[in-house]
Amino acid sequence: MGCDASILLDSLPGLPSEKESIPNLSLRGFGTIDLVKAKLEQACPGVVSCADILALVARDVVVLTHGPYWDVPTGRRDGMSSVKDDALNNLPPPFFDATRNLYQFFIPKGLDAKDQVVLLGGHTLGTSHCSSFSDRLYNFSGTLMPDPSLDRQYVPRLKTKCAPGDTRTLVEMDPGSFRTFDASYYRVVAKGRALFTSDETLMLDPFARDYVLRQAAVAAEGAYPAEFFADFAASMVKMGNMQVLTGEHGQVRRRCAAVNQMYM
Template sequence: MAYTVPSKILLNLALVLLLLGSADAQSLQVGFYQRSCPKAEEIIRKEMTAIMSLAPSLAGPLLRMHFHDCFVRGCDASILLNGTTNNPAEKDGLPNLSLRGYGVIDRVKAQLEAACPGIVSCADILAIVARDAVFLTKGPFWDVPTGRRDGKISIASETLTNLPPPFFNATQNLNLFFIPKGLNAKDLVVLSGGHTIGTSHCSSFSSRLYNFTGNGDADPMLDKDYLPKLKSKCRPNDATTLVEMDPGSFKTFDTSYYKLVAKRRGLFTSDATLILDGQTKAYIERQAQASGFPSEFFKDFGESMVKMGNIGVLTGNQGEIRKRCAFVN
């Protein structure tokens, strides 16, 4: 006798297949704009090449902007939304007050709107701009999966609970911020390598120089020869001076960051303590021995950036495609 599948099982199977198909259809993909805006990445690269030739120091901030966007509400360009007096947005949050480069995103968006109105999301622009900023500073190139949609909500207070602070140690940042986002210890040590480009305000690490334990002392982990150099640049309570995170190489994406961390010259507590963590120490030491532009770090960085770029994305019919990145439609 032929076996008849109960209708309830068929219904459940259909629902599962529908959900699987929906998830697959809404996933990010390389070449998402191939038909709708085939020159999208070419337009972005052209603008970024022109911008970086004039202001190469923007590479670090633009990379950081994508990171800060993804860690709060996912990679939905909520970092770009303007707030109001009564409703401050993410860009108004304390960890984001030092961010620069919003004008770059607006410039790129204007070019894309002229070529393909209402097609390319601000969230995808952030991801591609970050990749191009790295590539144009002699770093790796990786394919960026696209198809993100833009969020409509941005809340300043969420930056304090979602962005890993520079004064936390590596273990704290891993357990409290990276693992909850689906990232692991390798992602932490690899993405921290992004500090090879860019600068930092003294206020982000001055406690290591002048008041590490609250008794007017310095962090004993800091190299004794590096400490006076930092003090000469950063006076107590200095909130305006900028210091190169990777001295002498802050405009070039390479492995010199890892050499500094291995020598106890990492600028932030979050950097310095990577050499103490059993899950990240070996990677630091291996890259510190590598020359110039090693294939392992470059490959790993692209992979971790793609992984980070998948955090909490909006796809399909979720969110919107903003006409202007600083405002909801």
């Protein structure tokens, strides 16, 4: 599982793809990627891969929400398989401990502690299903109590949005600013109001804590987050180079949802 657009492939009979994995069930925008791909195929068939489209769209979404710009290296080719369990084995879940699982999810991919705290800052955009953090509200570590690291005043507010067993409701990860790319999510983490254990445990690591508090102070002042923006751009380029297929490896899919052989 790398930057080969495997997430875009549909399942085959008896072979569920990454789209069906629990961490990916909230993903949206597949239709938008398909529209972009169709336009590119009309203009220059067989040239621009779905993997490159994803990397470019990720950058453009950040830019359009007032975040940083970065040059995206292109030339990726698309993978030819997608396995449901790969997502579970490679994507850090919302309940992972950032101080303990760095060497499980980030180091093997060529990312380091700084990339971890920077890339988690991307949670400034978007929403999460209640099911991704409801245990922190109702039964943390089997205690039938809320996670003590969550701000006590914030817990009742989250409970009004997320009833036990709720799998449908979406909650803003950066309340009031979830459509703007900025450093305000670090303020959320510093206040003990991060939805995910993965974000909250950043405060337990000295390096990550210093970074969080520094960016939270910038956000509180309403200043331009130059350090975070530069770091995020660098980490995204780094992540975009993970396990890339080039040369004779993979293919340039004609449709992002299926490998080319199906249509030959």
